Each structure stands twice: as structure tokens, then as C-alpha cells.
Amino acid sequence: MSEVSQLIEKSVEGETLTRGEIAQLLALRDGGACREMYRAADEWKRRLWADRVTYVVNLNLNPTNVCVQHCGFCNFRRSDGDAGSYRMTLDDCLQHIAARLHYGITEVTIQSGLDSKTPVEFYFALLREIKNAFPRLHIHAYSPEEIAFLGDRTGESYRKIIERLKASGLGSMPGTAAEILVDDVRRRLCGEKVMTAEWCEIVETAHRAGVRTTSTMMYGHIETVEDRAAHLLRLLDVQRRTGGFTEFIQLPFVAARAPIAIKRGLQSPETVEAMNVIAVARLLFRDELPHIQAIAWVKRGLDEAVQSLHCGADDLGGTLIEERITRAAGADFGGYVPASELCARITEENLRPVQRNTLYEILESHPSQAQSVLGNTTNNEAPLQQSVVE
Numbered sequence: 001m002s003e004v005s006q007l008i009e010k011s012v013e014g015e016t017l018t019r020g021e022i023a024q025l026l027a028l029r030d031g032g033a034c035r036e037m038y039r040a041a042d043e044w045k046r047r048l049w050a051d052r053v054t055y056v057v058n059l060n061l062n063p064t065n066v067c068v069q070h071c072g073f074c075n076f077r078r079s080d081g082d083a084g085s086y087r088m089t090l091d092d093c094l095q096h097i098a099a100r101l102h103y104g105i106t107e108v109t110i111q112s113g114l115d116s117k118t119p120v121e122f123y124f125a126l127l128r129e130i131k132n133a134f135p136r137l138h139i140h141a142y143s144p145e146e147i148a149f150l151g152d153r154t155g156e157s158y159r160k161i162i163e164r165l166k167a168s169g170l171g172s173m174p175g176t177a178a179e180i181l182v183d184d185v186r187r188r189l190c191g192e193k194v195m196t197a198e199w200c201e202i203v204e205t206a207h208r209a210g211v212r213t214t215s216t217m218m219y220g221h222i223e224t225v226e227d228r229a230a231h232l233l234r235l236l237d238v239q240r241r242t243g244g245f246t247e248f249i250q251l252p253f254v255a256a257r258a259p260i261a262i263k264r265g266l267q268s269p270e271t272v273e274a275m276n277v278i279a280v281a282r283l284l285f286r287d288e289l290p291h292i293q294a295i296a297w298v299k300r301g302l303d304e305a306v307q308s309l310h311c312g313a314d315d316l317g318g319t320l321i322e323e324r325i326t327r328a329a330g331a332d333f334g335g336y337v338p339a340s341e342l343c344a345r346i347t348e349e350n351l352r353p354v355q356r357n358t359l360y361e362i363l364e365s366h367p368s369q370a371q372s373v374l375g376n377t378t379n380n381e382a383p384l385q386q387s388v389v390e
């Protein structure tokens with residue numbers, strides 16, 4: 001049995017791979033070995049979710065691009081007064097949402113630059129105003145870095161801030177600003193951001209306050225495969241303590257206009273690296289973190305995103321109306337894909353598209369030619385393993 005087969009078998013038997021083993025799988029380039037890994041990851045996905053692929057209809061809202069930090073991968077930020085800098089008022093934000101309700105959005109995702117001139121109260125008032133105007137919308141808002149920024153400005157504990165945000169209407173938080181959770185990499189890539197321990201402390205505090213978050217990894221810049229492996233293990237460690245991550249989202253670095261790429265001549269990661277991340281995440285997280293999002297279409301295009309549905313991913317992500325941050329970094333795949341197109345692409349793969357909300361509750365199912373073994377598809381669907389046990 002090859003070394004790769006042994007690692008796959010170890011994972012299938014329920015053992016946690018070590019950092020070195022994860023790095024070895026992430027670094028695979030041999031076509032045969034990669035295909036073997038993708039097949040094993042796809043089998044794991046099918047054991048949990050059969051032919052189901054979920055998506056969410058969501059809207060992005062970025063109230064300001066003014067930011068006091070200077071992350072090496074970010075071309076979205078502007079300094080106060082720069083050409084192209086903007087700040088939206090509460091009314092602008094409400095109008096932005098109202099004008100796009102006809103898309104059938106169930107979620108608004110809010111992330112901003114860290115702007116010291118935006119009053120702290122704006123963060124809370126925005127949630128309250130959105131909830132008042134659109135009570136059925138789920139608000140997925142404020143990265144751990146924004147929570148840290150509010151903590152610095154108010155002197156309040158993370159717990160207090162998150163509880164106040166929750167009372168104002170916060171539904172869940174993006175687990176962004178994670179980048180690579182290895183301090184040496186963070187210092188070189190985004191040295192003004194919170195370090196690893198603090199990022200983990202904030203998300204764990206959110207989970208314990210009843211606010212779930214996504215988990216993310218932004219990779220393919222200056223880190224090594226060992227750093228990626230350490231990052232994935234760190235996420236698994238948090239998940240085992242809190243169970244608060246809804247999903248894992250991998251975010252390939254977009255080099256085109258990223259300052260650090262221009263300075264150092266970096267390229268975006270290759271397709272095989274992205275597929276390997278999906279497959280390894282599935283083999284490592286299995287049913288402990290059961291939702292793996294496909295390669296972000298906004299960064300790499302729908303073809304690659306759809307391809308990754310055969311490598312262990314079970315979710316195609318969101319329609320992402322008005323995505324700005326990735327496009328600012330130079331990705332050229334548009335800021336919106338209609339739900340009908342996501343469904344059509346899923347069905348073409350002989351998979352079954354299912355609309356979910358932010359917390360993976362099922363909203364609508366689109367039966368495809370591929371028959372589901374899950375039976376009733378109109379209610380919330382538990383992982384297949386659980387259904388069988390029940």
C-alpha cells in the first residue's frame with residue numbers, strides 16, 4: 001500500500017492526521033495520488049450528505065473601506081481621504097439592502113475596514129436598524145478583527161461586546177481575519193492584526209455566547225504547507241472545544257493586485273493546491289466540521305468551484321451580491337451569480353442543489369435526476385450517518 005493510501009486509510013478509520021501527514025497530503029502533485037485522495041474525500045462527503053450540495057442567497061454590505069491597517073493581501077482598504085475611500089450612512093446601508101431584497105436574500109454579510117472615525121455606536125445601530133426594517137434577514141457580521149477593534153475602542157471585554165451585538169440583532173459572525181493561524185506568518189502578512197491565540201479566543205467567546213461563526217483559511221501566499229497544516233489543526237482544536245463553526249471556507253490568495261504579491265512577485269496558488277485543501281479538509285474534519293465550502297467562485301471562477309464538489313466539498317457558498325473585497329484584490333469573476341445558475345451548475349454534475357440559510361437549515365430543495373437516499377428533503381437534513389443511526 002502506498003504512503004498516501006495509508007494516510008487515507010488512517011483518516012477513514014477515524015484517526016486524526018498529524019501535522020506532518022496533513023502537510024504531505026497538501027503537497028501532493030502526482031495525478032494518480034491526488035485522484036485517490038479526491039475519491040476518498042468525495043466518499044466521505046457522500047457518506048454524510050449523499051448527492052446534496054447547498055448554497056445560500058446572500059448579500060454583501062461593506063459600510064466603509066477606510067481602514068487603519070495595511071494587510072499585505074488587501075487592495076480593498078483606503079486611508080481616510082484617499083481617492084476612492086467611502087463611508088456609508090445608516091440610511092445608505094438600509095437602501096442598499098432594500099434595493100436588493102427582490103433577489104430573495106436570506107442573509108446579509110457585513111464586513112468593513114477598521115475606521116476609527118466610524119462611531120462605535122454605528123456597529124450596534126446598524127444591526128438594530130436592519131432588524132427593524134427587515135426582521136427576517138439573518139445578519140452575519142463583523143470578523144474577529146472587528147470585534148478586537150471594538151474591544152480596543154470601548155475597553156469592554158469580547159464577551160460583553162459580542163453579547164451587546166447579539167442583543168442588537170447579530171445572528172452569526174464570519175470567521176475571517178484568520179488568514180493563516182501561525183504567528184510568524186501573521187507578523188509578515190498582516191502584522192497589525194490579532195495574533196493566533198487572540199483570534200481563537202474571540203471565536204471561542206462568540207461560540208460560548210451562542211453566536212456561531214464560519215472558519216476560514218486564506219492561503220497560497222507566503223506560508224508553507226506545514227503552516228497550512230498547523231492552521232487546519234488549530235481550527236479542529238477550536239471545533240472540538242466549542243462545536244461552534246458552521247463550516248470551513250478556504251480562500252485562495254488572489255495575487256493580481258495584492259500589495260504583497262506586487263512587492264514580492266507572488267502568484268495565486270495553483271488549482272491542484274486548492275483541490276488538495278478541499279480534500280484534506282474533508283479527510284481531517286469529517287463529521288466534526290461537516291460542511292466544507294467549495295473553492296470560492298468569486299476568487300477562482302465557477303468552473304473550479306464546481307470541480308471541487310467532487311473533491312469533498314458539500315456547499316457552493318453564496319450568491320454574494322455586491323462582493324467588493326475580492327474584486328478589489330484583482331479577481332475577475334464578477335460579484336454575483338444568480339441562484340438559478342448555481343442550481344444549474346450543481347445539477348449538471350448530477351448533484352442535488354438545496355437552498356440553505358446561514359446556519360445550514362434547509363429552505364428549499366431542487367430534486368435532480370440523481371436520487372437522494374435521504375428521502376424527505378424539505379426539512380432540515382441531518383448528516384446521513386446520523387439519519388441512519390436514528
Ligand code: SF4
Binds near residue numbers: 068070071077145
Ligand atoms: S483585510 Fe481588512 S483589516 Fe486588513 S487592510 Fe484590508 S480592510 Fe483592513
